[in-house]
Amino acid sequence: MIYFPSLFPDEILYSAFARYHRDSGNENYKLTMEELFGNTSVCASLLFPSHLTSLCDRMPPGNLYSPEDLINNHTFLPYYTPFIPEKRYFDMKEIMKSSKGTSAYMQIGKPASTVKTQQGLRYCPACVIRDREIYGEAYWHRSHQAEGVFVCHYHPNTLITTNVTLTKQRNKHEFVSLEVTLRNEDLQYNPASPQSFSILKFIAEQTNLLLSSGWNPLGLLKLNQFYVSKLQNMGFANHTGRIRWSDLIPAFNRFFGKQLLIELQSHNEPSLEATWLHKLLRKPRVTCHPLRHLLVLGFLGETIESMTNQISEYKISYEPFGKGPWPCLNKAADHYKAPMISSCEITRCSKTGLPVGTFSCTCGFVYSRKGPDQSIDDRLKIGRIKNFGEVWYEKLRIISQQDISLREMSRRLGCDPKTVINRLSNSKTPIPTAVDQESISYKKEWRELVSSNSELSVTELRKLNQSVYAWLYRHDRSWLHEHSPVNRKSSTKRERINWAERDHQIAKEVQLAANEILHGKSDKLIRVTKTEIGRRIGKLPLLFNMLHKLPETAKQLNVVLETVEEFQKRRINHKAVQLKNTNAIVKRWELIKVSGLREKFIESHHDVISDLSET
Template identity: 45%
Template sequence: MIFFPNLYKDELLFSALARYFKYSGDENKKDFMLEIFNSSSTCASTIFPTNLKNLCEKLPSPNAYSTDYIINNHTLLPYYSPFLANDRASKLRETMKNEDGKNIFMKSGRTASTVKNEKKLKYCLSCVDEEKQTKGECYWHRSHQIEGVKVCPIHKTWLVESLIPFTERKHKHEFISLEDSIREADLSSIDINLKTEFKHFLYVAEQTEHLLNRSFKPLGLENLKNFYTSKLNKRQLVTLGGRIRWEKLIPKFNAYYGKQLLETLDSYIYPNKSDTWIHKLLRKPRVSCHPLRHILFLGFLGETIASMVIQIDTKSYKPFGDGPWICLNKAADHFHQPIVTSCVITRDYKSGHPIGTFSCSCGFVFSRRGPDKTFNDQYKIGRKKEFGIVWEDKLVELALKGLSLRKMADLLGVDPMTIKKKLTIKVEHKQSNNSFEKEKEEKKQNYRNQWIKMMIINEEETIKDIRLQNQKVYMWLYRNDKEWLKINSPTIQKGNRNNSVLKVNWKKRDADMVARVESIVSNILKEKKPLIKVTKNEIGRRLGILSSLYKNCYNLPMTLKVVNQSLETTEQFQERRIRNVVREMRKTNPSIKEWQVIRATGLKKKNAVKLKRVIIREIYGMN
């Protein structure tokens, strides 16, 4: 290489190589691959480029970059690394440096994930305008290409989808620059419901950008699971025995984002399923989970990548010693006894000191700044966050005895104004509760009446059919009046249950596909610009069943037979290309030379010799 363009901030390596390909003027894609990677078989990968060691060795010295620098700043590996096992992340990095990448998706866990790849490369119009003014050209950003990223994290605007496929390109050795791909933006196709969830998409984009630009080391699957469990415990979504309350967690998670958004991100969790991605995330870790799902779960917990990393890093550091810790609730019988088992450590953003938040089973929650330096530090309270039911019951008991505010404050360990405020809230809360209970009772009776009416109208239907008449009524009763609903519902007939898994009629699909294959092959042969070879992949893409031709081929015997019979060999494709070129040249040039045909078809020397008789036959019209 005589020169190589400078890599821009957040630029995908694919983008930099596309710019270099454009500048070099090289028209042969395989020759270009041979020049930069020392291998003509290396693919133009957008996710995990390989053979980077060969690339770095060929770079001119003023522009030299190390392999680790390119991986950390211009590939998508930093997005996946924190959520992989340590040895797997290291092997993945080594593969990108030295190998051809045949098993790289298997090592990263992408092939097992149900989160689908983005279909097209994306870009931000604001980024394009800004870069053209400052740099004179625009480029593909790596933070725009991640699954689930629909918004630019810098300009907070919707991304535009280009026409360039993200992975399944026809020409796997082709690099395409953003400059050659910009089209008129059409954002009107974005669903109005998704626009209302802009804040969630922005959160995903910002957390993705944070992952890419910090190069975190693997956080440890066990550490991640323990962190999530501790956060769920704080939300009372974990039992005292450590069991996840799935019946509450899953509906809360789905409701937080909404079904449409989660389905768009391939992460909706269907109720009553017991082996979903969220189960794998929170049970004993055996497999890695897609980073997008970690981000979604963090958002649900009210956390960020930054806050999670800080708390996981501080887990081995014990500024408050080992638990259990002392409860400082003066209203409890266990006051000054070591029964507190929950201590969440965060950092003071001003001083950087650790802050411990202690939660006791009596409901008393307090915090203090650490670390503890002396024995007496464990008896200090920095801030009381929640008093709990035990403390509040004691307050009511003391108030009924007619004690003064000061005396109650001394017995409960607070100041008199806190006592006064809490007693006022108690009175207001009692009045509010009475009103709320009355309103809830009226609402319950209304929903019961509606359900009874639906039962009468649909007396011969199952509970499933009745609930579809009005999902709102059923769900409210299910959540708030479950026992009554159970008694006042029709008995489900086992024989009428539908199988939730739809079975594919492979025989019918096989017969339908045979006719379509013949039509597709005919269309491919008729296309002139560009001329496309009849391959199994091309037929499968146009049929929309590419994966089935490989994974379920035993279910499609007739289709597979017709496909195999229709395939073109390389020599047949070259002959068709020669015929097409000669036919086009005759329109403008009656006298055609042999060398002109060879140049126009791009045949290599050995192939030109092999096909010489075909070229002569087409030029002179000989049999």
């Protein structure tokens, strides 16, 4: 090449190729391909063009562009980069540099994605006017061509969709510039509708940020951890990371609105258990389209920039009770309210599903409360005292000798007056710990429950008082087993199976099913297999797991099952009959084609094909 156009900001590489073709005066697009890449078979690609090393090598002397520059600033790879594995990112760059561009879309996962490529290239009329003033001509902007981008990130108006499309074009080598397109169309200007505009503006701005900021792959695991931690803070996931789908999906749909999500090809049916949202937020096994990552970020109130910063700074842990150290709330200790507790054990409330934090101080005081904390004042709240500790009991012994009221004692110790009475009930014996007192209380409740419901089983008793059973199961399981009713064996007798009778019946059903497959009215031939027979008679597990008890059935299966070769012969005969009904002569090549035979099988069926066809 003796000339290559200078690339404009945010110009997609397809646009530069289109301008080159227009300015070169070539009437044949293949000639343009030869000049650009040295290869006439290269196809016009919008998102992931290939042969970029060849392109840069053929540029005129003084060329300022390298394959890396073109990929980062004028293709769609940066749009996908943060959301794909690092290895795939480098593989994609090598594919785009090389002549093996046919695998690019497969590598990025486009064919399998349910977010389909837009039908026509888009432009912003305000950008057209601005580009003509600054650069002398309009061009296709890269940020306008992403799925889900309906408004301009720079101007508050709707993008115009043209009839220039790469998915349905007849000439796969064709490049069409925006100026050529505008010759046949009036320059339209449509102000954006205020409905859903803020969301569409967010998608457009974040798309432009993805394309222009040069992010690195973030890693699927880190992305998943980030999303789940945010959902935990919003109450849509518990402390272990288990997501509450029945709450999340309706809230997600309400946030965006059903109609907008349908337009963005991203609506989630609440009744389904395998939506794209499930795949994105569960264990990261597959990649997801960047548009859907942007929707999740919008729902979480985050941006690409804030997400990247938090992941890079390792700020993605879930802390329902804030950061430690936490205060000791033992009123009897000198360090009351001082940040003495360095660790917090988080469990899940069995009734509400909310996180429960247990805080243990070196003074022996142990307390817990439900979370997550809503304000800084929540750090000074106690839900339940699990153990008072030696310091508290020592203070109780001291103030019990003083001439003060019961209420004053309870105020100084931070507990209920009845608690003080219980702890002082036997002054001659050591004061039991809170755990011992709980144990006595729970054991008493369990004995009363068992004695008043002697006819019930352990499972039935457990349902009557789950909290008592759960406490004893955790703290004194052996005592619980000793003082629980013995499991009674079921009085109902299981009916014994007459395998001989069943074998005889299933053998008949196998024969009938095989005949149905062989002589069915359907035009589509089906091979007689054990799986197909089992599916039709509704006894697939029996045929695979219990065939050793069904000798007659096994014998019948050996008779009726088709090998691959037998099925191929039946298919050849069937197709030959169909051809004879429409053609006077059945040709050999035609019979082979309609029979769907691979080359390696043609020779093994040579005689059958020869008998049924003419060369």
